[in-house]
Amino acid sequence: MSELHLTDEILMAFADGELEEPVAAAVARVMAQDPSVARKVVEFQQSRRLTRSVFASNLAPDVPAKLRAAISAQIEAYEAASKAGRRPEPVKTESPWPKRGYPMKMALAASLAAVAVATGYFAGRQAQPEAGRLAHLEDPLVFTELSRLESGREAELPVGRLRVISTYRLQNGSLCREFRLQSTSTATDAVACRNDEWNVTFALTEPTKSAEYVPSSGDGLMDAYLGRLGAGTPLEGEAEAKALVEATR
Amino acid sequence: MATAIGQELVALLPRLRRFALVLCRSQPLADDLVQGACERALAKADSWTPGTRFDAWMFRILRNYWIDHLRRMRTEGMMEDVEAQTHLIGDPGEEPVMSKIALAEVQRAIEGLPQEQREVLALVCGEDLSYREAAEVLNVPIGTVMSRLARARKRLVEMTAAA
Numbered sequence: 001m002s003e004l005h006l007t008d009e010i011l012m013a014f015a016d017g018e019l020e021e022p023v024a025a026a027v028a029r030v031m032a033q034d035p036s037v038a039r040k041v042v043e044f045q046q047s048r049r050l051t052r053s054v055f056a057s058n059l060a061p062d063v064p065a066k067l068r069a070a071i072s073a074q075i076e077a078y079e080a081a082s083k084a085g086r087r088p089e090p091v092k093t094e095s096p097w098p099k100r101g102y103p104m105k106m107a108l109a110a111s112l113a114a115v116a117v118a119t120g121y122f123a124g125r126q127a128q129p130e131a132g133r134l135a136h137l138e139d140p141l142v143f144t145e146l147s148r149l150e151s152g153r154e155a156e157l158p159v160g161r162l163r164v165i166s167t168y169r170l171q172n173g174s175l176c177r178e179f180r181l182q183s184t185s186t187a188t189d190a191v192a193c194r195n196d197e198w199n200v201t202f203a204l205t206e207p208t209k210s211a212e213y214v215p216s217s218g219d220g221l222m223d224a225y226l227g228r229l230g231a232g233t234p235l236e237g238e239a240e241a242k243a244l245v246e247a248t249r
Numbered sequence: 250m251a252t253a254i255g256q257e258l259v260a261l262l263p264r265l266r267r268f269a270l271v272l273c274r275s276q277p278l279a280d281d282l283v284q285g286a287c288e289r290a291l292a293k294a295d296s297w298t299p300g301t302r303f304d305a306w307m308f309r310i311l312r313n314y315w316i317d318h319l320r321r322m323r324t325e326g327m328m329e330d331v332e333a334q335t336h337l338i339g340d341p342g343e344e345p346v347m348s349k350i351a352l353a354e355v356q357r358a359i360e361g362l363p364q365e366q367r368e369v370l371a372l373v374c375g376e377d378l379s380y381r382e383a384a385e386v387l388n389v390p391i392g393t394v395m396s397r398l399a400r401a402r403k404r405l406v407e408m409t410a411a412a
Binding site: 007008009012013016018043044046047048050051052053054055058059060061063064067068070071072074075078079223227 | 254255258259262263264266267270280283284287288291294319355356359363364370371373374375376379380392395396398399400402403405406409
């Protein structure tokens with residue numbers, strides 16, 4: 001019917017009022033004919049409203065006095081310098097980080113805490129020396145699938161359902177894959193990297209709360225981990241297929 | 250001129266803190282981030298073009314400041330922390346404590362999004378920046394803004410519908 005291929009991006013842009021007129025009119029026509037398209041647009045409007053409300057509720061109008069004072073001091077110094085006709089120099093208040101010492105690990109700890117709070121993911125307990133938990137990740141069948149399964153695909157294995165999520169090439173040349181292994185009781189998000197063979201380098205496990213819906217709450221940590229690896233942009237399509245063949249040759 | 254920037258900056262502080270929190274997820278760290286970004290903004294105040302959006306200009310400075318910070322930290326022991334958790338495994342016997350925490354469903358869904366999706370969602374849907382303005386803040390093509398934003402919002406709808 002319609003020649004127009006309506007991607008999610010186009011429908012979203014329509015919902016956000018970001019489409020140029022001829023395209024917008026075309027989308028409106030398709031919407032009128034196709035309820036599923038209309039529903040998508042409504043969903044995009046809805047997600048915007050929801051997000052907006054969340055952000056509105058997160059706006060704390062009270063800026064801590066200390067922060068306000070520090071910034072007022074910066075502004076005063078800046079204005080004094082401007083008035084004196086000098087080129088304003090950077091105001092050297094204490095550089096916030098080195099002295100106060102909020103290294104990145106605190107941010108990570110904070111996001112870890114958030115994950116723990118939000119989902120019951122248990123962070124406080126150190127890695128169980130129980131090799132059993134990792135053993136199912138390192139099952140040869142899992143590794144076999146990691147060597148060939150395209151991202152987004154799934155495989156049913158005796159140890160659970162394996163879903164390969166993404167593939168990355170690191171700067172040192174090794175190939176890493178993010179995957180999820182889901183059994184009846186747990187879901188584990190993990191990363192395995194390959195030089196000569198696959199090694200599981202990262203794993204986050206959480207109990208499966210209900211069969212149908214598992215929030216991937218470990219995302220922050222997984223992102224942090226992939227970021228630290230320097231994972232960059234995931235390989236897709238042919239690039240991924242080629243990398244897999246090369247790595248497992 | 251100088252006064253104008255000072256006033257704008259003070260007025261923007263609550264929103265800067267909110268966006269900083271999206272980036273780093275820690276309030277103390279977010280406040281440090283805001284302080285550092287303001288310092289940087291004042292040092293290059295003349296690079297702001299009056300008539301353009303001051304908030305978008307500040308968000309960009311804030312985010313670049315955060316990225317620089319991450320880069321700096323990368324060499325300072327961050328790796329060990331991640332490695333310490335490398336084999337961190339949850340205890341499947343632990344009951345979820347979610348019910349004890351009155352977190353709004355949508356909030357949780359947003360927090361579950363990958364960082365790159367969260368920040369674009371914050372800028373466009375939270376801060377009302379246009380796609381183009383968000384692209385400038387994030388220093389990515391507008392197409393990337395759109396694909397990340399669409400993915401984030403689809404996921405949001407799925408998650409809030411499924412919960």
